[in-house]
Amino acid sequence: MKAIKLAASEGRAVHPAGEGALVVRGLTVSYGEAPAVFSADLTVPEGSMTAIVGPNGAGKSTLLKAALGVTPRLSGQAHFFGEPLGQVRRRVAYVPQRASVDWDFPTRVLDVVLMGLWRDLGLLRPVRARHRQAALDALARVGMADLSDRQIGQLSGGQQQRVFLARSLAQGADLYLLDEPFAGVDAATERAIIDVLKALRDEGRTVVAVHHDLSTVADYFDRVALMNVRVITEGPVADAFTREALQEAYGGRLATVQIDQLRLGAT
Amino acid sequence: MSDFVVLSLVPMGIGAFAAVACALPGNFLILRRQALIGDAISHVVLPGIVAAFLVTGTVAALPMLAGAAGAAVVAVLLIEAIRRLGRIEPGAAMGVVFTAMFAGGVLLLERSDTSSVHLDVEHALYGNLESLIWLDATGWSSLLDSEALVGLPPELLRTAVACGAMILFVALLWRPLKISTFDEGYARSLGVRTVPLGLALVVAAAVAAVAAFDAVGSILVIAMFICPPATARLMTNRLERQVLLSAVIAAVAALAGYVFAGYGPLWLGRADAVSAAGMIATISGLMLGVACVAAPHRRRAGEPAAG
Amino acid sequence: MLWEALTLQAGYNAALVAVGAGLLGTAAGAAGTFLFLRKRALVSDAISHATLPGVALAFMVMVAFGGDGRWLPGLLLGSALSAGLGLLAVQWISDRTRLNEDAAIGAILSSFFGLGVVLLTVIQTMSSGRQAGIEDFLLGATAGMLMSEATTIAVGGGLAVAATLLLRRPMTVVAFDPGYAAASGIDVRRIDLATMALVLAVTIIGLKVVGLILIVALLIIPPVAARFWSERAGHVATIAGVIGGVSGYLGAAISASAPDLPTGPIVVLVAFAVFCLSLAFAPGRGVLAAFLRHRRFQRRVHLRQGLLALAQGQPVLERYTLRLLARAGLARGDGVPTEAGRAQAARALRDEARWSEARKLHAHETAAGRYDGLTPIEAVLTPDEIRELDRRIGAPHAVTP
Numbered sequence: 003m004k005a006i007k008l009a010a011s012e013g014r015a016v017h018p019a020g021e022g023a024l025v026v027r028g029l030t031v032s033y034g035e036a037p038a039v040f041s042a043d044l045t046v047p048e049g050s051m052t053a054i055v056g057p058n059g060a061g062k063s064t065l066l067k068a069a070l071g072v073t074p075r076l077s078g079q080a081h082f083f084g085e086p087l088g089q090v091r092r093r094v095a096y097v098p099q100r101a102s103v104d105w106d107f108p109t110r111v112l113d114v115v116l117m118g119l120w121r122d123l124g125l126l127r128p129v130r131a132r133h134r135q136a137a138l139d140a141l142a143r144v145g146m147a148d149l150s151d152r153q154i155g156q157l158s159g160g161q162q163q164r165v166f167l168a169r170s171l172a173q174g175a176d177l178y179l180l181d182e183p184f185a186g187v188d189a190a191t192e193r194a195i196i197d198v199l200k201a202l203r204d205e206g207r208t209v210v211a212v213h214h215d216l217s218t219v220a221d222y223f224d225r226v227a228l229m230n231v232r233v234i235t236e237g238p239v240a241d242a243f244t245r246e247a248l249q250e251a252y253g254g255r256l257a258t259v260q261i262d263q264l265r266l267g268a269t
Numbered sequence: 270m271s272d273f274v275v276l277s278l279v280p281m282g283i284g285a286f287a288a289v290a291c292a293l294p295g296n297f298l299i300l301r302r303q304a305l306i307g308d309a310i311s312h313v314v315l316p317g318i319v320a321a322f323l324v325t326g327t328v329a330a331l332p333m334l335a336g337a338a339g340a341a342v343v344a345v346l347l348i349e350a351i352r353r354l355g356r357i358e359p360g361a362a363m364g365v366v367f368t369a370m371f372a373g374g375v376l377l378l379e380r381s382d383t384s385s386v387h388l389d390v391e392h393a394l395y396g397n398l399e400s401l402i403w404l405d406a407t408g409w410s411s412l413l414d415s416e417a418l419v420g421l422p423p424e425l426l427r428t429a430v431a432c433g434a435m436i437l438f439v440a441l442l443w444r445p446l447k448i449s450t451f452d453e454g455y456a457r458s459l460g461v462r463t464v465p466l467g468l469a470l471v472v473a474a475a476v477a478a479v480a481a482f483d484a485v486g487s488i489l490v491i492a493m494f495i496c497p498p499a500t501a502r503l504m505t506n507r508l509e510r511q512v513l514l515s516a517v518i519a520a521v522a523a524l525a526g527y528v529f530a531g532y533g534p535l536w537l538g539r540a541d542a543v544s545a546a547g548m549i550a551t552i553s554g555l556m557l558g559v560a561c562v563a564a565p566h567r568r569r570a571g572e573p574a575a576g
Numbered sequence: 577m578l579w580e581a582l583t584l585q586a587g588y589n590a591a592l593v594a595v596g597a598g599l600l601g602t603a604a605g606a607a608g609t610f611l612f613l614r615k616r617a618l619v620s621d622a623i624s625h626a627t628l629p630g631v632a633l634a635f636m637v638m639v640a641f642g643g644d645g646r647w648l649p650g651l652l653l654g655s656a657l658s659a660g661l662g663l664l665a666v667q668w669i670s671d672r673t674r675l676n677e678d679a680a681i682g683a684i685l686s687s688f689f690g691l692g693v694v695l696l697t698v699i700q701t702m703s704s705g706r707q708a709g710i711e712d713f714l715l716g717a718t719a720g721m722l723m724s725e726a727t728t729i730a731v732g733g734g735l736a737v738a739a740t741l742l743l744r745r746p747m748t749v750v751a752f753d754p755g756y757a758a759a760s761g762i763d764v765r766r767i768d769l770a771t772m773a774l775v776l777a778v779t780i781i782g783l784k785v786v787g788l789i790l791i792v793a794l795l796i797i798p799p800v801a802a803r804f805w806s807e808r809a810g811h812v813a814t815i816a817g818v819i820g821g822v823s824g825y826l827g828a829a830i831s832a833s834a835p836d837l838p839t840g841p842i843v844v845l846v847a848f849a850v851f852c853l854s855l856a857f858a859p860g861r862g863v864l865a866a867f868l869r870h871r872r873f874q875r876r877v878h879l880r881q882g883l884l885a886l887a888q889g890q891p892v893l894e895r896y897t898l899r900l901l902a903r904a905g906l907a908r909g910d911g912v913p914t915e916a917g918r919a920q921a922a923r924a925l926r927d928e929a930r931w932s933e934a935r936k937l938h939a940h941e942t943a944a945g946r947y948d949g950l951t952p953i954e955a956v957l958t959p960d961e962i963r964e965l966d967r968r969i970g971a972p973h974a975v976t977p
Contacts, residue, residue, distance in 0.1 A: 027893060028885070028893065030949070035873060036948040037948050037949050037950070040948065040949030041877075041880075041881045041884065070457070071458070072458055077874075077877060077896075078894075088460065091458075094458070095458075096455060096458035098452060098458075102454055103452045103455075104300075106674055107450070108300075108502065108507055108508045109507065109508055110506075113447075114451070117447075117448045117455070120444060120445075120448060120459050120461070123444065125441060125443075125444060125445070126441070153506045155569070169455075230947070231948060232949065246936065250935045253935050253936070253937075253940075253944050253945070299675075299676075299679050302678055304678040304679040304681070304682045305618055305678050305682055307682065308618075308621065308681075308685065355800075355803075355804065355855050355861065355863065356861065357803065358612075358615050360617045360618040360678065361612050361615075361618075361800050362800075363618065364617050364621065364793070364795075364797070364800075365793075365796055365797050365848070365851060368789075368790055368792050368797065368844055368848075369797070369844060369848035369851075371789060371790065371844075372790055373841070375715055376841040376845065379836050379837070379838050379841075390714065391711070391714075394714070395693050488686055488690055488693060489686075489690070491682060491686040492687060495682035495683050495686060496683050496686065496687065499683055502674070502675065503673060503674065530694070534698075539698075540701070541701040543698055544696070544697040546690070547691065547692070547694040547697065549690070550690025551687055551691045551694055553686075553690075554683060554684075554686065554688070554691070555687070557683050561668075561672070561673050561675075567672075567673045568672075568673065568674060569673075
């Protein structure tokens with residue numbers, strides 16, 4: 003029997019809670035009448051770096067948001083480190099799309115990064131020197147330490163993205179979920195961000211990023227999930243980032259020539 | 270000078286408390302692009318008090334306040350329901366709800382016998398700030414006289430409590446309000462319950478509006494929800510400063526407006542005072558107008574700062 | 577009484593007012609549609625509240641020149657000037673400062689209205705009793721209307737309807753897709769301006785009938801109600817015109833039939849009733865229809881997911897899915913598939929495989945784009961094409977439980 007690849011069907015039934023930093027089972031999300039994500043399965047092992055890849059409108063961002071409970075889901079489950087999100091929020095950091103917020107909001111860079119400490123600060127605990135230091139350290143990691151006093155509306159796109167990353171770093175999480183972190187940023191920022199993400203992975207943390215640049219998948223990530231409404235395939239880049247899977251995810255939109263130029267997994 | 274204490278001190282206090290109470294939640298409404306929720310809430314106060322009067326048969330303060338608050342909550346829920354169920358943009362949903370409820374209020378008012386009580390559309394719109402005088406006062410010393418203090422108009426205590434409640438609300442929920450106003454998706458991922466929080470904000474605004482309208486009228490309530498926070502937004506780029514500034518601006522507008530309404534016509538050689546609520550709203554609009562042409566942070570980020 | 581009013585036999589004035597209100601409602605509904613589709617419905621709230629200082633000033637000016645002060649065309653001219661000024665101020669604030677349009681609307685409507693109230697108190701002190709006519713502008717009053725006033729309203733309403741008919745094409749294009757409109761040579765700014773002018777005109781004409789607080793309702797409620805019945809901008813405008821016209825006519829007639837029935841609120845409540853019916857029962861966008869559709873959709877998603885799980889021998893995790901499968905006779909309560917369940921599961925899995933294969937083929941690119949996890953492939957491909965897919969997948973095979 004020819005392999006009909008439905009992600010969870012890798013030969014074994016997966017326990018609902020599963021193992022791994024993030025395990026999604028049968029997740030369906032719909033805006034209106036057509037599902038944006040249909041019955042998606044995803045398994046992200048701890049300490050891995052995973053790209054979620056697919057054409058526009060494939061439901062990549064929606065998958066992340068629904069797993070995090072930011073967007074309501076129609077069916078399905080998501081477990082983080084074997085627990086529902088509510089138990090382990092401290093260990094999970096979300097980096098939304100840069101364009102999802104109003105950058106005209108009256109606040110400074112440092113204040114945005116301090117938002118990442120919400121779990122420690124709570125409603126009324128005062129911001130102490132160590133909190134400020136944690137936020138400044140996070141900014142330093144993304145090369146923004148000197149801009150901590152800057153009004154956020156004065157940042158470039160790349161700087162905005164770095165601030166968002168710093169906010170999640172300040173959280174000190176073990177799993178980082180990033181929505182299009184490289185969209186509309188300059189080359190230097192892309193380099194800086196990927197360095198930080200790789201450093202996180204080397205510390206044993208887990209990174210998941212919605213990504214749209216096929217040419218950098220193999221360089222940046224060690225695992226990939228290709229999706230187009232469903233998760234078509236997932237696994238180590240070497241196994242899952244194949245010509246066949248790409249063609250299934252992108253259809254005719256991806257010319258053979260383009261695929262030939264990619265660094266693929268198994269050929 | 271005793272005239273001032275009897276006639277002006279209390280209305281000025283009420284005006285300032287009411288203005289600050291409305292301006293505080295107004296800051297967040299403006300940043301969330303919900304400024305006109307304040308408009309909607311203040312329009313539905315009228316049907317609320319008319320309904321309360323028809324049910325209880327009195328114009329006592331408590332049932333009126335309860336009716337107004339109930340109407341505000343009903344309006345907010347209806348707006349949400351129409352927005353979500355009918356997939357209608359929020360502005361239009363508000364327009365449908367508050368006009369229909371206001372029309373219902375006017376109709377009820379016309380159909381019921383309210384000639385014996387002081388209940389009419391004009392009162393709900395303009396309030397009666399000027400008439401809230403402190404008859405028991407004889408001068409500044411009355412502030413220490415417990416007997417005279419008992420005679421203070423109840424609106425003073427009511428608006429002061431509302432003002433205190435708004436300060437408490439904003440101070441307690443400062444962080445979640447700020448995070449969820451800036452980045453709702455991120456706030457949710459942190460576990461902030463953004464939907465109840467948004468509802469709490471609107472309910473707080475409704476409480477402020479209800480406590481204030483009966484003294485200062487709906488029109489001033491709308492003005493104070495929007496003008497001082499908008500003015501403050503153009504003066505600073507820090508939320509903390511914006512909120513503090515908006516309170517100061519609201520209080521200044523209330524005091525200056527009251528003084529201009531009471532004494533301005535005298536200076537112009539006319540005998541009679543003009544509507545204090547109207548004048549306060551006008552002053553707050555003028556302050557915003559000045560800020561629009563001269564405030565340091567009036568431009569959107571990314572646009573040239575000068576010119 | 578009501579019947580007479582409805583058939584225009586309750587007096588010449590009442591008939592004129594009813595016709596005028598009907599025309600006004602039609603124009604307001606149609607003009608309001610373009611505002612609503614541009615997501616600027618509440619701009620009308622700023623416009624209407626901003627009329628008050630103009631009315632008051634016009635009154636004061638006319639009195640200062642020795643007139644009566646209550647001459648309707650003069651008052652309307654004043655209201656148009658100050659409403660126009662308010663509209664410009666809203667535009668200026670939202671264009672030139674960092675404040676959003678909703679904040680600008682709220683600021684302008686409250687401060688202009690506040691100024692109007694101040695001026696009203698000035699008029700009250702000028703000479704007692706003479707301001708009576710002006711306070712009518714707040715809530716409208718058609719009872720005891722002069723014939724000249726009724727004529728003004730009827731003529732104004734007619735002109736507004738004519739202007740709407742004339743401009744409906746470009747306004748529809750602009751409301752639907754401003755970018756496309758600009759590309760096809762329509763001056764979007766001019767059309768926007770014309771829409772605003774029309775809204776302004778409707779507001780002014782409506783002042784005396786429904787009052788400045790409620791005229792907003794005529795500009796917003798009919799378009800919102802009409803939106804439930806059609807997806808096409810032109811149709812929405814037409815339907816909104818009809819709803820507005822009927823509300824205006826009915827409202828004025830009902831109001832004329834008995835005392836203590838103020839015209840403005842009745843007109844608004846009739847429109848609101850139409851809105852409620854539309855919200856609940858309109859096919860397509862109505863709440864009832866949407867709710868039923870959503871339930872059906874959710875059931876299909878769960879069933880399909882359940883079948884695919886059965887087909888691959890995985891446990892069905894969600895209780896709702898399991899219940900649906902059991903109810904359809906596809907699985908037992910403990911999740912073990914029945915004979916029919918196995919057959920359907922195999923079919924679902926086969927369908928997925930065909931879709932999966934179709935996606936790889938350039939020829940089926942458009943068709944494959946319609947994949948949503950629910951549509952069977954038979955709906956988008958011909959039997960021949962499906963046979964070809966099957967050939968590529970390999971021989972049909974049954975799923976073993």
